[in-house]
Amino acid sequence: MAAQMVSSLRALLKRLALVALVGVLTFGLSACSGSQAKPPSLSAEDIAVIERQAEGFLAARDRLPELATLVGDRDWTFTRNLLRGPMQEVGRQMSYINQRLLPADRPEAEKLAAQLKQSMAQLDEAARLQDGEQLRKSYIKVASGFGRYAQILPEQVQADLKQT
Incomplete structure (x- = not known):
């Protein structure tokens, strides 16, 4: 009698274990249903902050022809004045933009920002000396740095500010 009871209990436990296994597998498969996760995107607030900072960055970029003229004329004083005046905020603007970019885009943006800031410092030093x-070479680096950094701006920001 005891052997029969143990045998029936063992069969019942096997059935319960199978039911539990089926439940766990069903839950696991439904949790990993294969539906694609939404790709990361910028919030409206992030876009607004980036646009606000990008306006200043692009305004500085728009002064590159003026800077080119000063460099071509070897106007040391006004070259430094332009760098230390209207273009001075570029580093801060890029920093704010970088903070709001998607995490995957930040390392490249930070690298480009550092290169542009370094090029601007070299241009200022060449004018000082x-x-x-060196002034001509540094200007080329600054101009290309502005162009490369502008390309990392999110497409929506470029479209909103009519930049391509």
Whole structure:
């Protein structure tokens, strides 16, 4: 009698274990249903902050022809004045933009921002030393740095600010 009871209990436990296994597998498969996760995107607030900072960045970029003229004329004083005046906020603006970009885009943006800031510092130093050749080379780096950084702005920001 005891052997029969143990046998029936064992069969009942096997059935319960199978039911539990089926339940766990069903839950696991439904949790991993294969539906695609929504790709990360910027919030409206992030876009607004980026646009506000990008306006200043792009205004500085729009002064590159003026800077090119000063560099071409080897106007040391006004080259430094432009860098230290109207273009001074570029580093801060890029920093605020970088903070609001998607995490995957930040390392490249930070690298480009650092390169542009370094190029601007080299341009300022060349003007201070009145080194015409270094001034020309540094200007080329600054101009290309502005172009490369502008390309990392989110497409929506570029469209809203009519930049391509």
